[in-house]
Amino acid sequence: MSLIIDRGRLMLPGPTDGAAERRVPSERLHLIPEAARRSFVPWITDLPGLKLGENDLTRIAPGRPQAEGEVIEISGHVLDEFGRPVRNTLVEIWNANKWGRYTHVKDPVRERLDPNFLGFGRTMTDEAGRYRFRTIMPGSYLARPDIDRWRPAHVHVSIRGGSARLIAQMYFAGDPHLARDPMFILLGEAQPRHFGNLTGQGPSGEALYNWDIVIGGRNTAYFES
Amino acid sequence: MSEASVTTNRLAPLAEDTVGPYYPYSFIDGDRSDLTRLHYGLSVGPQGQQIILRGRLLDSDGAIVDDALVEFWQANAAGILRTPDNDGHPLLDPFFDGFGRLITTTEPFAFRTIKPGALPAEGGMAARAPHITVTMFSDGITRLVTQIFFDDEPEANAQDPLLASLPGELRERLIARRIETPADGPAVYEIAIVMRGPGETPFFDDLSS
Ligand SMILES: [Fe+2]
Numbered sequence: 045m046s047l048i049i050d051r052g053r054l055m056l057p058g059p060t061d062g063a064a065e066r067r068v069p070s071e072r073l074h075l076i077p078e079a080a081r082r083s084f085v086p087w088i089t090d091l092p093g094l095k096l097g098e099n100d101l102t103r104i105a106p107g108r109p110q111a112e113g114e115v116i117e118i119s120g121h122v123l124d125e126f127g128r129p130v131r132n133t134l135v136e137i138w139n140a141n142k143w144g145r146y147t148h149v150k151d152p153v154r155e156r157l158d159p160n161f162l163g164f165g166r167t168m169t170d171e172a173g174r175y176r177f178r179t180i181m182p183g184s185y186l187a188r189p190d191i192d193r194w195r196p197a198h199v200h201v202s203i204r205g206g207s208a209r210l211i212a213q214m215y216f217a218g219d220p221h222l223a224r225d226p227m228f229i230l231l232g233e234a235q236p237r238h239f240g241n242l243t244g245q246g247p248s249g250e251a252l253y254n255w256d257i258v259i260g261g262r263n264t265a266y267f268e269s
Numbered sequence: 270m271s272e273a274s275v276t277t278n279r280l281a282p283l284a285e286d287t288v289g290p291y292y293p294y295s296f297i298d299g300d301r302s303d304l305t306r307l308h309y310g311l312s313v314g315p316q317g318q319q320i321i322l323r324g325r326l327l328d329s330d331g332a333i334v335d336d337a338l339v340e341f342w343q344a345n346a347a348g349i350l351r352t353p354d355n356d357g358h359p360l361l362d363p364f365f366d367g368f369g370r371l372i373t374t375t376e377p378f379a380f381r382t383i384k385p386g387a388l389p390a391e392g393g394m395a396a397r398a399p400h401i402t403v404t405m406f407s408d409g410i411t412r413l414v415t416q417i418f419f420d421d422e423p424e425a426n427a428q429d430p431l432l433a434s435l436p437g438e439l440r441e442r443l444i445a446r447r448i449e450t451p452a453d454g455p456a457v458y459e460i461a462i463v464m465r466g467p468g469e470t471p472f473f474d475d476l477s478s
Contacts, residue, residue: 052474063409073474260282
């Protein structure tokens with residue numbers, strides 16, 4: 045019997061997240077023996093073909109009316125821990141509309157829908173690992189009405205392609221709801237990396253945010269040479 | 270030179286975060302819950318025995334977790350993973366890449382695929398029993414990863430280094446059971462993946478190991 049077991053991370057439920065209390069394993073994660081490690085890293089080659097304008101969430105399709113709210117642009121690089129670009133990889137984002145409502149059918153109907161806003165988009169990184177989105181500044185939303193817990197404005201991101209795989213959230217510095225958001229609090233010293241950096245204004249007055257997405261750990265174990 | 274004087278130029282990665290409850294369903298385009306389907310207009314498909322992995326993702330109340338994003342990764346019938354180090358391998362199956370995904374509903378999920386072969390020993394890596402790597406994202410968790418084995422592979426399972434690293438009662442929780450099905454259909458294997466609580470499935474730390 046191995047002497048080294050049960051030494052992986054212990055995952056922590058957010059302090060007020062009802063789903064986490066029922067879903068986060070109570071046991072520590074198990075370490076993967078060296079001899080078994082290779083097969084844990086999926087290599088994702090089949091990615092969807094993208095339509096024109098899928099990285100512009102401010103319109104449902106090119107030529108359609110613009111959604112309500114403040115237009116923002118989010119751009120940056122997807123990188124591994126050594127600063128190497130993660131190329132030709134799918135970046136998906138989704139965020140609530142100006143009033144804090146998702147178009148997802150499971151979002152309880154509290155706030156207005158915007159007929160011109162779907163709230164999700166995707167793009168592929170280029171040869172330098174760059175990505176760019178235009179979206180609407182998301183509203184805060186009441187995630188737990190029972191305990192009056194609001195989520196600060198945030199944009200969800202998913203990275204998928206090759207061995208890269210990451211789900212993360214981008215936040216906006218100064219949001220008053222950050223201090224009470226369990227997900228943000230759990231980030232600890234990593235919090236600053238999860239802020240989009242306001243770098244200026246675009247030609248139509250839109251706020252420009254730079255956000256580099258660094259993928260760590262085993263998720264870049266295979267890397268193109 | 271003291272350790273403290275050594276600097277690193279590595280970038281600090283982002284923290285993995287929950288996918289939340291509202292991952293857009295429409296991002297699941299293209300049906301990747303069935304890796305056996307024939308390609309459009311072709312009468313040829315992947316080699317191997319067709320199977321269905323039927324699973325229930327359960328929370329600590331024993332309730333099925335819906336709206337979870339579940340991703341699958343496996344070798345082809347010859348035990349070859351489609352990774353860059355296997356580029357050009359003669360046993361790669363041109364009709365099988367081994368990556369599947371689906372979003373769970375309130376019913377058990379069904380992942381239709383071909384039964385993976387055992388991975389051969391190579392490059393210091395042990396042989397592996399046939400298995401499917403399962404990654405789960407949902408509201409409340411960041412990411413959970415485990416591997417599912419097959420109960421009709423007792424000899425290979427007994428030699429598998431991942432199963433061997435676990436105490437016996439935990440090993441059993443990773444083994445899918447073949448159930449009775451008509452002989453002319455795909456073999457069906459069932460597994461319960463318990464995220465928390467009694468009977469909790471062992472999950473693996475693929476970041477720090
Ligand atoms: Fe959200």
